[in-house]
Amino acid sequence: MTLMRVLLLLRGAVVSLQVCALGITLGCVLGFFISLLRISKIRILNILSLIYIELFRDSPLLIQLFLIYYGLPILFGVQTSALVVVTITITLNSSAYIAEIFKSAIGGVMTGQWDASYSLGLSHMQSLRYVILPQAFRIAVPPLINVFVGKIKGSSLASIIGFVEITRLAAMLRSVTLTSFDVMGVTAIIYFVMCYGLSKLGSYLEKRLEIGRGN
Amino acid sequence: MYIFQFGEVLKYNSMLLRGLLCTLGLSILAMFFSLILGTIIAICRISKNKILLAFAVTYVEFLRNVPLLIVIYIVYYTNIGLSSFVFTPVVAGLIALTLHSTAYNAEIIRGGLKAIAKEQIESAYSLGLSKFQMFRFVIIPYTIRIVWTALGNQAVDIVLGSSVISVIACPELTYMGMNVAATKDRYFEVFVILLLIYLLLSLSISSILRVIKRVFLKPSELE
Numbered sequence: 001m002t003l004m005r006v007l008l009l010l011r012g013a014v015v016s017l018q019v020c021a022l023g024i025t026l027g028c029v030l031g032f033f034i035s036l037l038r039i040s041k042i043r044i045l046n047i048l049s050l051i052y053i054e055l056f057r058d059s060p061l062l063i064q065l066f067l068i069y070y071g072l073p074i075l076f077g078v079q080t081s082a083l084v085v086v087t088i089t090i091t092l093n094s095s096a097y098i099a100e101i102f103k104s105a106i107g108g109v110m111t112g113q114w115d116a117s118y119s120l121g122l123s124h125m126q127s128l129r130y131v132i133l134p135q136a137f138r139i140a141v142p143p144l145i146n147v148f149v150g151k152i153k154g155s156s157l158a159s160i161i162g163f164v165e166i167t168r169l170a171a172m173l174r175s176v177t178l179t180s181f182d183v184m185g186v187t188a189i190i191y192f193v194m195c196y197g198l199s200k201l202g203s204y205l206e207k208r209l210e211i212g213r214g215n
Numbered sequence: 216m217y218i219f220q221f222g223e224v225l226k227y228n229s230m231l232l233r234g235l236l237c238t239l240g241l242s243i244l245a246m247f248f249s250l251i252l253g254t255i256i257a258i259c260r261i262s263k264n265k266i267l268l269a270f271a272v273t274y275v276e277f278l279r280n281v282p283l284l285i286v287i288y289i290v291y292y293t294n295i296g297l298s299s300f301v302f303t304p305v306v307a308g309l310i311a312l313t314l315h316s317t318a319y320n321a322e323i324i325r326g327g328l329k330a331i332a333k334e335q336i337e338s339a340y341s342l343g344l345s346k347f348q349m350f351r352f353v354i355i356p357y358t359i360r361i362v363w364t365a366l367g368n369q370a371v372d373i374v375l376g377s378s379v380i381s382v383i384a385c386p387e388l389t390y391m392g393m394n395v396a397a398t399k400d401r402y403f404e405v406f407v408i409l410l411l412i413y414l415l416l417s418l419s420i421s422s423i424l425r426v427i428k429r430v431f432l433k434p435s436e437l438e
Contacts, residue, residue: 058414058417059375060375060378062379063409063413067403067410153281153282156284159284184285188289192281194280
C-alpha cells in the first residue's frame with residue numbers, strides 16, 4: 001500500500017459519507033411524513049405506512065438496490081446515473097427505519113405533555129408542532145445516528161452496481177495490485193474509524209440528552 | 216412500453232428453489248456457529264481476564280463496524296499464505312456470515328447474561344443448587360427468554376445479509392436469481408420475485424420464533 005492508494009481510498013470514503021448524508025437527510029424528511037401516517041387515526045393510512053416500513057426493513061438492501069436500478073428505466077423511462085440510484089435507495093430504505101424511530105420518539109414523549117398543551121388551549125396539530133415534536137427530535141437523535149452508521153455500511157453494496165465509492169475503489173485496487181489483504185484491510189480500517197467514531201458520538205449524545213430531558 | 220413477463224421467469228422455479236435451499240442452509244449454519252462463537256465471546260466479554268476481555272471487545276467492535284461485503288472480500292480473496300488453498304464461494308460465504316453475526320450475537324448474549332440479577336444467582340445458591348444446576352435451571356432459561364427476540368432479529372438479518380454473498384458467486388437465492396435474470400434479460404421481474412421471497416422468508420421466521428416464545432418459553436418478570 002502506497003500513500004497514494006490510501007489517499008484514493010480515503011477519497012472514496014468521503015464519497016460514501018456524502019451519498020449517505022444526502023440519502024439520510026432526504027430519508028429524514030420522507031420518514032417524518034411516514035411516521036405521521038403511522039400515528040394517524042385513519043386506519044388505512046396506518047396500514048399502508050406499516051406495509052411500506054416492513055417492505056424496506058424485511059428485505060435485503062441489495063435486492064432493493066437492484067430493483068431501483070432496473071426499475072427506474074422500466075417504470076419511469078428515465079436513464080439515470082448510479083449516484084441517483086444509490087441516493088434513492090438509501091433515502092427509501094432509511095426512511096422506513098427513520099419513520100419507526102420518529103414514531104417511537106413521539107410515543108416516548110410523556111402523555112402529560114399532550115394533556116398540558118391541550119389544557120393551554122392548543123389544538124392537536126399545534127400541540128404536535130410546538131410541544132411534542134421538539135422533544136421527540138431530541139429523543140430521536142441517537143437512533144438516527146445508528147441508522148446513519150448502518151447506511152454507511154450498507155452503502156458498500158452500491159459498489160456492486162458500479163457506483164464508485166470506497167468499496168468499489170478497493171475492488172479496483174485489488175484487481176490492479178493483486179494484493180487483496182492490505183487493500184481490503186485498509187478499507188476495513190477506514191470503515192471502522194468512520195462507523196465506530198459515529199456510534200461513539202451517538203452514545204455520547206444519548207447520555208447528554210438523557211440528562212437534559214429530566215423526566 | 217415494457218411488458219412484464221413474470222411467467223417467463225417463473226419457469227425457472229427449480230433454480231430459484233435450489234437457491235432458496237442454499238440460502239436457508241447457509242443461514243441456519245451461520246446462525247448455529249455464530250451462536251456458539253457468540254456465546255464464547257460473550258463469556259470472554261464479561262470475564263475478569265484482561266486479555267480475553269480485550270480480545271472480545273476488539274472483535275465485537277471491529278466486526279460490527281465493518282460492512283459484511285468487506286468481510287466477505289477479505290475471507291474470499293485472502294488465501295491465508297497457502298497459495299494452493301482457496302475457499303470455495305460457499306465456504307467463504309459461510310465463514311464471512313458467521314464471523315459477522317458472531318459479533319452481533321455476542322453483544323446480545325452478553326446483554327442477556329448481564330440482565331440476570333445477582334440476587335437470583337445468590338438465591339439459587341442458597342437453595343442448595345450446584346453450579347451446574349444453577350446454569351441449567353436458572354441462568355440458561357432466563358437468558359434464553361431475555362435474548363430470544365433479539366436473536367430472532369439477528370436470524371432475519373442473517374437471511375437478508377446472505378444475499379450479499381452473491382457477489383462471490385455463491386449459488387444462493389440472489390445469485391440464482393441473477394442467473395435467471397441474465398438468461399432471460401428479465402432483471403426487474405426477477406428482483407420483484409426475489410423481494411417477495413425474502414419478505415415472506417423474514418416475516419415467517421419472525422412469526423415462527425414469536426410463536427415458539429409464546430408457547431415454550433415461560434414468561435418471567437425480568438422483561
